[in-house]
Amino acid sequence: MHPDIDAVANHLAAVGYLPTRDAAGAVHLAERLGRPLLIEGPAGVGKTALGRAVAAWRQVPLVRLQCYEGLDASQALYDWDYPRQLLAARLAAEGGPDTLASLYGPDFLIERPLLQALRASPAPVLLIDEVDRADEAFEALLLEFLGEFQVTIPEIGTVAALTRPYVVLTSNRTRDLSDALRRRCLYLWLDYPDPDREADIIRLAAPEVERELAQAVAVALAQLRPMALMKPPGLAEALDWARALTGLGWGQLSPEAVSTTLHTVVKTAEDLDAVRRRGWPDP
Numbered sequence: 001m002h003p004d005i006d007a008v009a010n011h012l013a014a015v016g017y018l019p020t021r022d023a024a025g026a027v028h029l030a031e032r033l034g035r036p037l038l039i040e041g042p043a044g045v046g047k048t049a050l051g052r053a054v055a056a057w058r059q060v061p062l063v064r065l066q067c068y069e070g071l072d073a074s075q076a077l078y079d080w081d082y083p084r085q086l087l088a089a090r091l092a093a094e095g096g097p098d099t100l101a102s103l104y105g106p107d108f109l110i111e112r113p114l115l116q117a118l119r120a121s122p123a124p125v126l127l128i129d130e131v132d133r134a135d136e137a138f139e140a141l142l143l144e145f146l147g148e149f150q151v152t153i154p155e156i157g158t159v160a161a162l163t164r165p166y167v168v169l170t171s172n173r174t175r176d177l178s179d180a181l182r183r184r185c186l187y188l189w190l191d192y193p194d195p196d197r198e199a200d201i202i203r204l205a206a207p208e209v210e211r212e213l214a215q216a217v218a219v220a221l222a223q224l225r226p227m228a229l230m231k232p233p234g235l236a237e238a239l240d241w242a243r244a245l246t247g248l249g250w251g252q253l254s255p256e257a258v259s260t261t262l263h264t265v266v267k268t269a270e271d272l273d274a275v276r277r278r279g280w281p282d283p
Contacts, residue, residue: 070135079112118151142181199215212252220281224275240265
């Protein structure tokens with residue numbers, strides 16, 4: 001590895017995230033080039049966790065925007081505190097202090113995540129999570145924001161970032177993102193880890209789990225994920241399962257241990273039926 005990339009990998013591991021070489025390199029280049037980092041991959045592979053780990057390593061705030069269908073500027077950028085504005089207007093009308101001129105001033109402004117990221121000091125990590133769940137209108141707004149790192153509020157003026165935030169976007173690929181957004185970002189694909197690396201991740205997050213059990217859990221999940229389940233288990237389920245087995249005193253995957261703890265791994269009735277018919281895990 002390049003020494004700078006190696007240092008990034010060590011920093012991330014120190015805060016509990018075990019990166020691949022590609023992930024460490026992408027994190028380093030995104031910081032070096034000042035570009036947003038778009039991370040795609042299946043649900044549960046550690047995309048959001050990587051954003052959190054970058055904030056923890058850099059010792060800066062994490063500002064998270066969870067995307068959803070219908071997300072717009074009032075939820076993402078800023079909004080006005082209408083109840084307080086109405087109260088202030090009534091007081092002014094009843095002979096109280098003349099506050100009408102300041103109804104759309106900073107005192108009544110509600111900062112949403114994108115504006116928070118611009119005004120935070122030190123510059124935070126801005127995590128825009130599951131951007132594929134938002135619609136194209138929000139994506140257009142996001143392109144403008146990422147292009148200028150500033151927001152124009154007609155009643156106040158332009159708010160620009162003194163220092164650009166470190167931006168991480170995640171996507172589960174429920175819809176394809178625009179070429180314009182992809183061109184603006186560096187790109188990282190994260191997939192499920194191989195069993196050896198998954199065992200290392202389990203041991204890093206849960207050192208009480210014995211290595212042999214962590215390896216058995218990782219191998220069993222590697223058999224399970226290709227089964228076209230509705231909700232394939234991610235790293236969070238791997239950790240839950242390993243911790244549950246350890247907490248109940250099982251050091252290996254006996255049929256009784258698997259049957260008792262299956263609810264920590266499989267999360268729908270359809271998947272449960274499929275797994276039981278398959279006789280997972282294979283001996």
